[in-house]
Amino acid sequence: MNSLLAPLLESMTSFHLHWLFLAHITFVILFIGVIISVRRPVGVAFAWIFIVVVFPLIGISLYILIGERPVGRSLRQKITRMNVPYAKITELLRQEYAADREKLPAEGRALSILAEASNGTPVMAGNKIELHTDSLKILQLFVDEINRAKVSLHLEFYIWALGGDADRVCEALIAAAKRGVACRVLLDSLGSKDWFKSSWPKRFREIGIQVTEALPIQVGRFQFRRADLRLHRKIFVVDGSVVWSGSMNMVDPRTFKQGAGVGEWVDAMVRVEGPVASQFELTFAFDWSVDNPDITSFDDRMPPASPVEGGAIAQEFSSGPVYRDDILYQVLLSAIIDARQELTITTPYFGPDDGLLQALMAAARRGVKVTLIVPKLNDSKLVAWSSRSYYEDLMNAGVHIAEFHGGLLHTKSLLIDKRIAIFGSVNFDQRSLRLNFEISLIIYNEDFCAKLEGLIGTYLAQSEYVDSQTWAKRPRWQKYLCNAAHLTSPLL
Missing domain, CATH: 3.30.870.10 (Endonuclease Chain A)
Incomplete structure (x- = not known):
């Protein structure tokens, strides 16, 4: 009996291997077609082709998750719609501050023109810029800024970690909201996932602080929105006239990622007082409008603050997929x-x-x-x-x-x-x-x-x-x- 079954089993095995080989070739050809249709960098294209050829199932699964740069159809459409009024605002800014560019030397002038291309903001003179390098002191200065705020506090970060002095910033925001300051917090869904799982969002919303989760990860929609496109910005705007920005997330370095074995994270931030702060406020307003599902139009613009005598010439420079791509x-x-x-x-x-x-x-x-x-x-x-x-x-x-x-x-x-x-x-x-x-x-x-x-x-x-x-x-x-x-x- 075994001698009779052996040829049959061998024939079936050969048949299945034949179809698996054809399926593999078909998948690879289709994948190469997708790569060619996008026209991505050659090194990136060949890296993906290599992965799919060697590990077809794993490679195609990874490509679906992180291979393209889609932000999702609805978000892309909203960004495109919001970008129309945003472009009008930036065009007005470029007209109003065209004279400030002439104060730059030739090499600076050329770079500034490039940075303001594709609806970017222009250089503005008269800014007081301070460099801060001690993370714990920066967190204390955040608390001080919040305690002095009179009108608005807008915070946009990739990571807001739990514990340490980062929690003191939370408490200060709650106190500011109680005295009538309008507070908005925009955080990346992945970077701040632990914060969103904590009690802070509920406490914020109960006191009137508006909280929005940027680029939420939606299981089952990876084929429509790439999961690892992240809001990596660090923006803290006080009363529309002062801004903090740089490399530091809202974290206490004494407690943040201490298990990683790399020591404390070493960061630096700038505090800017002057007209260029309005550009950061504009970027925050745009991001807030795009990521907040309840907002359908964008028309925010804080008037620039008065220039500081003898201040520096500076220019905010934002970038990201979908708009200002390259x-x-x-x-x-x-x-x-x-x-x-x-x-x-x-x-x-x-x-x-x-x-x-x-x-x-x-x-x-x-x-x-x-x-x-x-x-x-x-x-x-x-x-x-x-x-x-x-x-x-x-x-x-x-x-x-x-x-x-x-x-x-x-x-x-x-x-x-x-x-x-x-x-x-x-x-x-x-x-x-x-x-x-x-x-x-x-x-x-x-x-x-x-x-x-x-x-x-x-x-x-x-x-x-x-x-x-x-x-x-x-x-x-x-x-x-x-x-x-x-x-x-x-x-x-």
């Missing part, structure tokens, strides 16, 4: 290309594409002193390994790489020739460049740049430069590990 990439690329003497980057996550990598290498080779400062320990092992895959090429071109060992360096800054600074929420990686909603402040002021240079000096004092000769002698397995992680860099 402006961030173009601004960073232009800033690197325009550097003439010195270029310093601080970032916790480093994952440039070939264009930015070549620009950094070209800058070093033409004599620009290029310095990259990254944390020695990172909360993402994959990102850390991938980042190190760039070291050899960068150092061979003359780029100086310093690894910070005083905690997880989370400050995101770009200092160009000690005259222009880009400071905010943007990491030097594909996620910030392509996926997240980000915000930065571009400062065209040598006094502020000197303060930022001083802060960078304190980072370098707690860093070790990577030695190119020692790096070349690292174990072979480390090189393979970093290069393997590099293959995922277009997808991180």
Whole structure:
């Protein structure tokens, strides 16, 4: 009997393998068609094709989750609708403040024009800009600002963590709402998931504080909205005339992610008083209108505050998928290309594409002193390994790489020739460049740049430069590990 069944079983097995092979080929061909229809970067396209060819079920599932950049049809339509009045407001701002651009040198003027393209906001003179670097003091200053507020408090963050002095900010907001200050809180759904599960949202709403969850993750709708597109901005606007922004989330560094084994997160923020604060208020109002399902129109505009005598020229710079899609990439690329003497980057996550990598290498080779400062320990092992895959090429071109060992360096800054600074929420990686909603402040002021240079000096004092000769002698397995992680860099 077994001898009779054997040929039949063999035939059935061969039949199933034949159809599995055909199904695999069909899926791969269809997938390549999807990739071609989108026209994404070549490295990203081939990375996805490789994953699908080798691991078809896993690859296609991942692509459905994170392969495209959709924010969902309804949200896209709302952003498009809201962008019409937003564009009218920014056009009026560009007309009103056109004269301020003429106060910039030629290289600054060119960068400012690029940054205001695609409905961006213009440079504004007369801003008082302070640099703050102690996270606990910043949290106390947040409480002080809230206690002084008279009209409105608008807070927009990626993460609002529980515990420590972050809870003191919550209590201060409740007290402000009780005395009649209008409070709005906009937080990313994923980054602040623990906060949304806590008692704080209910307490806020009971006292009259408006709370909105940005980009909520909806199980079963991943095919319509990519789950990892995040609101990564950090904005705190007080009475429409003062704004705080930078790299710091609403977290107490003494308690935040202490189990990650990287030490305390090291952040910096700017406090801006003056007309440019209205640009951050405008971005907050736009985000609030888009993410709040109860709002169907957008017409908010706080009038800019009066300029501060002798203040700095500055420009808010927002970016994100759907609108202003590639402006961030173009601004960073232009800033690197325009550097003439010195270029310093601080970032916790480093994952440039070939264009930015070549620009950094070209800058070093033409004599620009290029310095990259990254944390020695990172909360993402994959990102850390991938980042190190760039070291050899960068150092061979003359780029100086310093690894910070005083905690997880989370400050995101770009200092160009000690005259222009880009400071905010943007990491030097594909996620910030392509996926997240980000915000930065571009400062065209040598006094502020000197303060930022001083802060960078304190980072370098707690860093070790990577030695190119020692790096070349690292174990072979480390090189393979970093290069393997590099293959995922277009997808991180």
